[in-house]
Amino acid sequence: MSNLVDPILRWYDAHARDLPWRRPTASAWSVLVSEFMLQQTPVSRVLPVHEAWLDRWPAPADLAAEASGEAVRAWGRLGYPRRALRLHAAAVAIVTDHGGVVPDSYDALRGLPGVGDYTAAAVAAFAYRQRQVVLDTNVRRVLGRAVAGVEFPARSVTKAERGVAEALLPADPPTAATWSVAVMELGALVCTADRPKCPFCPVVETCAWQAAGRPAYDGPPRPLQTYAGTDRQCRGRLLAVLRDAPGSVTKDRLDAAWDLAEQRDRCLVSLLDGLVVAVGDRYALP
């Protein structure tokens, strides 16, 4: 793993996408919003929602002043709408506990609702140019291939992985921050999960997976991700009705969104934990 860093930094300099949250003028809030939206959602779908979000709520205090339901509505169809609730809660916490300024320490960031290890490290690195180990699915895949020689990393982050990432991280904080985003970008654009573009990879000559003949993944199969007919889909349908309605709706409107009454009612109840509120005999976003 001796010299992955320089070639990847050079590659990034030449090939990085121009994303709004990466521009020098982007605020830490813009970075934080992008990280919430990018949790399990592709960049192309995040772009328009992120832009509208920052136009409407340029600072944490602007969002914190709104009802949480407005965040859920503006979230649109990005998926996992509880992220919208958590982002709203994070904005409130930033105003309450941090003077309205997105905190710059890993620990303070990690304490915000919806901010786990990845997001805390990413915001500290990308918004504040700190030296942080940023381990997302892209970085894990790139290092897994380039260093460990495996097609896909383990289910959860191992100590060995973290050790490799720490060892590679440049000592100089701004360079480390650029390195972190550069490895992620390489994973997103070249060292992709399927059909990786190895001929265009800046480290193809030192890649352990390449040297081993690109052996196929032989670990435990990942659980199947079904969606059609699940409670998750049902909840999505119910929430879509509420997002698209200006105010509250009758239960009839929700009933029309899903055929199976038993499943529909179960899902509605599960949404009442914060994503939906009952208003008399009607339902609305919070």
Next chain:
DNA sequence: GATTCGTGGTT
């Protein structure tokens, strides 16, 4: 540590 939390593009 395994499960659960949406949605749509791609192949």
Next chain:
DNA sequence: TAACCAAGAAT
């Protein structure tokens, strides 16, 4: 076409 996957977090 059905399967896979996309800058994770909370429980």
